[in-house]
Amino acid sequence: MRRLVLVVAVTWPxxxxxxxxxxxxxxxxxFEIVDNSFLxxxxxxxxxxxxxxxxxxxxxxxxxxxxxxxxEWPAPNVRHQLSYAxxxxxxxxxxxxxVAINYRYQLxxxxxxxxxxxxxxxxxxxxxREHSLEAxxxxxxxxxxxxxxxxxxxxxxxxxxxMYPQVESSVFPSPVELQAPHDVALVNPFLAxxxxxxVKPMLNLMFESVVLxxxxxxxxxxxxxxxxxILSPGTRFGWDLxxxxxxxxxxxxxxxxxxxxxxxxxxxxxxxxxxxx
Numbered sequence: 001m002r003r004l005v006l007v008v009a010v011t012w013p014x015x016x017x018x019x020x021x022x023x024x025x026x027x028x029x030x031f032e033i034v035d036n037s038f039l040x041x042x043x044x045x046x047x048x049x050x051x052x053x054x055x056x057x058x059x060x061x062x063x064x065x066x067x068x069x070x071x072e073w074p075a076p077n078v079r080h081q082l083s084y085a086x087x088x089x090x091x092x093x094x095x096x097x098x099v100a101i102n103y104r105y106q107l108x109x110x111x112x113x114x115x116x117x118x119x120x121x122x123x124x125x126x127x128x129r130e131h132s133l134e135a136x137x138x139x140x141x142x143x144x145x146x147x148x149x150x151x152x153x154x155x156x157x158x159x160x161x162x163m164y165p166q167v168e169s170s171v172f173p174s175p176v177e178l179q180a181p182h183d184v185a186l187v188n189p190f191l192a193x194x195x196x197x198x199v200k201p202m203l204n205l206m207f208e209s210v211v212l213x214x215x216x217x218x219x220x221x222x223x224x225x226x227x228x229x230i231l232s233p234g235t236r237f238g239w240d241l242x243x244x245x246x247x248x249x250x251x252x253x254x255x256x257x258x259x260x261x262x263x264x265x266x267x268x269x270x271x272x273x274x275x276x277x
Contacts, residue, residue: 031154032201036236036247036270039208040156040194043118043147045081045106046074052272058253060264065090073275079106099125100141115148124162139164158192169217184223186215202239206251208232228257236268245272 035042038056046052054070066089075082085100102122110116124139143160164186194208212228234251249268254261 040192041145041158043116043145045078048074048077049276051275055269057267119144152198154196156194162188169220189213203237206234230255
């Protein structure tokens with residue numbers, strides 16, 4: 001389920017301190033929990049003076065696990081946001097793995113009951129695994145999230161692409177006379193969507209889905225493309241503690257790829273607090 005780990009690490013956006021849009025006069029009140037999704041990016045940046053620490057852990061069938069830490073900062077206000085995400089997993093014997101450095105621009109805030117838009121660009125730094133058949137040092141991801149509230153339901157959609165321009169394939173043998181190149185480029189588009197239902201002011205039910213069109217190396221200088229579908233029901237709840245907010249959540253993601261379905265258990269925690277008063 002490493003695909004799911006990378007999705008979570010890169011696309012985890014800001015937390016409850018994100019700017020909360022003002023609904024139209026005929027709409028329900030704004031959500032009390034905004035931008036605390038697990039797999040699908042919500043289109044809201046952190047407001048000025050607020051930063052967020054986000055922790056997550058995934059355990060899949062077979063005992064494999066991964067943990068992530070994300071921190072997000074306004075730069076310096078809601079229009080611009082910088083963040084980074086770190087991955088730790090047992091594939092690297094518990095050491096730090098992949099790193100993402102993200103910039104997101106608040107193109108539309110969604111005020112007045114409209115649709116919020118917040119495109120993102122990310123620099124991906126991958127850990128080099130000794131036993132991996134694919135190794136890439138640097139990648140790039142583009143994502144275009146959109147969010148809109150309909151009463152007590154929030155809908156979110158993502159469309160993006162992850163690119164690794166130089167991926168090593170020389171671990172595969174190749175006849176000398178073919179002189180096949182050592183490196184290939186991997187381009188992985190993805191789509192995602194979610195629906196979030198407000199049951200109580202600080203309790204939401206969530207259903208998230210992600211479709212990955214993942215390119216992989218099958219031979220030296222040769223690639224093939226697989227489709228992976230991830231469906232993830234979950235819940236999130238929280239507390240306002242003065243000018244701090246604590247959000248906890250859990251989900252059971254199911255990943256279907258290559259004719260097989262695997263499941264896991266995912267836990268989430270977010271702690272949002274001011275860095276200036």
